[in-house]
Amino acid sequence: MxxxxxxxxxxKGTGKIFVRKSGKILNFCxxxxxxNLLKLKRKPRVIKWTNQHRKEVKK
Ligand SMILES: [Zn+2]
Known part of the structure; x- marks a missing residue:
């Protein structure tokens, strides 16, 4: 996960699970x-400390 x-x-046993009204399940460490995602509505790509950002940079 x-x-x-x-x-x-x-x-396992750590983190949080959030279910959106649309039924989409989000996991948070x-x-x-x-x-960052729910309140600030930031995109992972623009946040330096996310894995997704690092992937984008490598490309
Ligand atoms: Zn996380």
Whole structure:
């Protein structure tokens, strides 16, 4: 299971699961990621510390 925001692997028993009204399930490794995505509505690609951002840079 990976964090929906930063892309890091979440260990079993840790992290948070959030279900959107649309039925889409989001996994978060920390409240930091949850806040960034749900409250601040940031995109992982523009946040430096996410795996998704690092992938984009490599390309
Ligand atoms: Zn995360």
């Amino acid at each position: 990976k964090c929906s925001f930063c892309g890091l692997t979440i260990e 920390s409240t930091k990621c949850e806040k």
